[in-house]
Amino acid sequence: MSALALPLAQLEIRSRTGGTCVSEDGFCPGWIVDNLDRYVQPLLEHIYLTVISVAVGFAISFALALLAHRSGWLTAPVTALTSVLYTIPSIALFLILVPVTGLTALTAIIALVAYTQVFLFRNIINGLVNVPEETKDAARGMGLTDRQVLWRVEMPLAVPEILAGLRIATTSTVNLATLAFFAGAGGLGAQIFQDITFRSNVVVAGGLAILLAALFDLIFLGGQRVATPWRRAAAT
Amino acid sequence: MTAPDNSSGSNATPRSTREAATLEFRGATKRYPGQEAAAVDGLSLTVPAGEILVLVGPSGCGKTTAMRMVNRMIEITEGDILLDERSVRDRAPAELRREIGYVIQQIGLFPHMTIADNVAVVPRLLGWERDRIDARVKELLELVSLGEGTGERYPSQLSGGQRQRVGVARALAADPPLMLMDEPFGAIDPINRERLQNEFLRLQGELRKTIVFVTHDIDEAIKMGDKIAVLRTGGRLAQYASPAELLMYPADEFIEDFVGADRALKRLALQRVRDIDLWRAATVRVGEPIEEARRKIADADIDMPLLVDEHGRPEGWLSERGMTGERVRAELRSRAEPTVELDDVLRDALADLIESEVHYSPVVDAEGCVAGVLSLEVISQTLQIPPDQVRTGPDLVAPGDEAVAGSEAPSR
Numbered sequence: 001m002s003a004l005a006l007p008l009a010q011l012e013i014r015s016r017t018g019g020t021c022v023s024e025d026g027f028c029p030g031w032i033v034d035n036l037d038r039y040v041q042p043l044l045e046h047i048y049l050t051v052i053s054v055a056v057g058f059a060i061s062f063a064l065a066l067l068a069h070r071s072g073w074l075t076a077p078v079t080a081l082t083s084v085l086y087t088i089p090s091i092a093l094f095l096i097l098v099p100v101t102g103l104t105a106l107t108a109i110i111a112l113v114a115y116t117q118v119f120l121f122r123n124i125i126n127g128l129v130n131v132p133e134e135t136k137d138a139a140r141g142m143g144l145t146d147r148q149v150l151w152r153v154e155m156p157l158a159v160p161e162i163l164a165g166l167r168i169a170t171t172s173t174v175n176l177a178t179l180a181f182f183a184g185a186g187g188l189g190a191q192i193f194q195d196i197t198f199r200s201n202v203v204v205a206g207g208l209a210i211l212l213a214a215l216f217d218l219i220f221l222g223g224q225r226v227a228t229p230w231r232r233a234a235a236t
Numbered sequence: 237m238t239a240p241d242n243s244s245g246s247n248a249t250p251r252s253t254r255e256a257a258t259l260e261f262r263g264a265t266k267r268y269p270g271q272e273a274a275a276v277d278g279l280s281l282t283v284p285a286g287e288i289l290v291l292v293g294p295s296g297c298g299k300t301t302a303m304r305m306v307n308r309m310i311e312i313t314e315g316d317i318l319l320d321e322r323s324v325r326d327r328a329p330a331e332l333r334r335e336i337g338y339v340i341q342q343i344g345l346f347p348h349m350t351i352a353d354n355v356a357v358v359p360r361l362l363g364w365e366r367d368r369i370d371a372r373v374k375e376l377l378e379l380v381s382l383g384e385g386t387g388e389r390y391p392s393q394l395s396g397g398q399r400q401r402v403g404v405a406r407a408l409a410a411d412p413p414l415m416l417m418d419e420p421f422g423a424i425d426p427i428n429r430e431r432l433q434n435e436f437l438r439l440q441g442e443l444r445k446t447i448v449f450v451t452h453d454i455d456e457a458i459k460m461g462d463k464i465a466v467l468r469t470g471g472r473l474a475q476y477a478s479p480a481e482l483l484m485y486p487a488d489e490f491i492e493d494f495v496g497a498d499r500a501l502k503r504l505a506l507q508r509v510r511d512i513d514l515w516r517a518a519t520v521r522v523g524e525p526i527e528e529a530r531r532k533i534a535d536a537d538i539d540m541p542l543l544v545d546e547h548g549r550p551e552g553w554l555s556e557r558g559m560t561g562e563r564v565r566a567e568l569r570s571r572a573e574p575t576v577e578l579d580d581v582l583r584d585a586l587a588d589l590i591e592s593e594v595h596y597s598p599v600v601d602a603e604g605c606v607a608g609v610l611s612l613e614v615i616s617q618t619l620q621i622p623p624d625q626v627r628t629g630p631d632l633v634a635p636g637d638e639a640v641a642g643s644e645a646p647s648r
Contacts, residue, residue: 138344141309141416142358142406143334156348230348233390 013038013195027199036204038191043208045105045186049177050216053109054170057116064117065124069150075125082117090115090176094183103184111183115176116169123165127158160231163224167217174213188212256285256446257413259306263315266301266471275301276471278315283463285413286444290461292451294494298471299450303416306448307336319414334358337407337415337445341422343399345391351377351402352387358410376405379439397428404436408443415447421456433459454495458483458502466491479506484622500619504583509576512618514599514608519544520554524564538609542598543568548605550575550598572598576610586615 014022014031021028061082068074093111101107131154139153140146178189191205225232259282266276276298283289291299304310306317308329317324324332345354352373359369377386380401391399400420407415420436421429437460440447449460457464458479466474466482468490475487483503486492496502515537520529521544533539541554543566550572558567574592576585576599589597589612596611 132342132344134340134342134344135346136344137309138338138340139346141307141333141338141340141344143330143332143361144357145330148361153346153348157346159348228348230350230390230392233393 013201014198025198027203031200032204039204039208042186042188042191042205043212046174046177046188046209046212049105049108049112049180049185049187050170050173053112053173054116054166056109057113057169058120058166060113061117061120061124064121065128068125069128078121082121085114086118090179091182094179098183105185107183108177108180108185112173112176112180116173119165119169119172123161124158127161128154130161131157159227160224163220163227167220170216170220171213174209174216178209254411254413256444257320258285259283259414259446259448260318262318264302264305264312264317265314266298266305266310267313273470276305279471279473281465281473281476283446283448285446287462288440288447288449288460290449290451290457290464291467292454292457292464293467294469295452297467297469299467300418301471302467303418303448303450306416307333307338334361334410335412337412339403339407339415339417339420341419343403345399345402347391350387351389351391354391354402355406355409357406362410372409376408380405381435396424397432400424400432413446415445417447418450419452455502458506466494501583503619504586504615505581507582507618508578509580509582509585509599509610510578512582512614514610515596515614517542517598517606517609519548519606520564521546522564522566526559526562526564529559529564538596542572542606544606550600550606575600578607582615582618585610
């Protein structure tokens, strides 16, 4: 158990002496400017965890959704499974996985991937299912094969919902990754926990997590605008 | 029947180069597992190349199922369907469907593609060259009266009527020898529906495709069909006949009910004034010798002389006093109103007579000159003529409809 205690240890990141802003746990712009480089490494770890988890999560849920879309009956059980996964408390899941995969980024990524499924699978499958019946009927009636119907009609029309799923999944992953340090994967959460009583530290590390989530969201929004010009046309 | 060069139309217009196909239902039957009754039961009929077959009947009669068996959207359980004497069952569904134009009520345009891309779908599947596709798209959008610039827009930017035109253009893209149309005008408001029907008939006059047209509306069936197949519940063919035959000789009570109590009036909508034998009129001019006028009256089918001006345009019905003395005098019993035109649809002409409370009225040609007299008697005689002798015009598109294409405001 000593291995578990290590990442949770409180480290000294500042001087606690003399009645200064810093020693009084205040919000100190001067200290922040001087110590910004402390946050670079955690931020990069956080980005890495998020990008890898969402990418792997997307690949898995996309494959599952295609299978479920073709079979018809798989949708309900997979949806149920992803919901159950999501109800497992994240710290519990990290701790369950540590004995198997150790205190590594892999442990954190496995858990984070599991949590993306509930958003990604549901949105991808809904996007496909919500394509109007008459559109699919017209496509088949004009001589598109099943594969062509999927890739040329259903998938492009599902893009807005798929991107919406990616947005929620990414925001959620940025959030959950702040606990990844329980699995020994670092990230902004580790930085927060290093000195949880120091307001400057918490605000900077927490603020970076928020900014990161917002940045990813903007990227997907931009992607959606580029990928679906037909939706904008409808609004004009 | 391959119809080698029967269509001067396809030579005259570059738009349609492929010959229309013949279509034969041969005992075509659809049974769904676990259901006692067939959806379509032993349907047998032949549609000659270039004709419109309308499948009509109450809901649940299997008309859409019958249509969808043609392109194998629904598989035949028993029997067969032959396209140019070749069974549709021998062909891969996707390849077969690319040769058959397909229009459904909801149209089913692809919302994520521009209008041009929508129209280009089948040519792309067939691997056409880019230039050929571009030229074809342009040609088709013109053909269905969609203006310049429509190609770059998206379906959501068009009105219902415009979308419907795109649907027709898309179905025509690869110049298919057969078109399937399932209630194509069903979702359009009545005014635009009539307009689109007329446009479509004019288009068909040029293209001469073989068409299977499904509707539940008997009036639309009568208007659009060269032949009408009425189906009854259980997917059985109740009658297969031309519109005039159907109206004149309904096979049984079901057809009679379905066609409606006003079937005589509906039949009048199939003919124009020029299609029937009018009464000969005694047209006289002012100053004409009475003797000559009397001779004309003796030759005419109506003993009422009709006074015309120097060009032969009707002025009015001459009174007894106008026929006294040496020469015809301008003494009118009544003005020549209403006048009916040769191109008027018979039903509209009858309505004119009834509205004006007259038994007969002069008929004029395009120049306004008297061409004969239409009377209630003539119309009722027309209804006695057996349907195979009924003369209908090549199309029943009112000339006035032509200018209105594409004039609806797009939805926003």
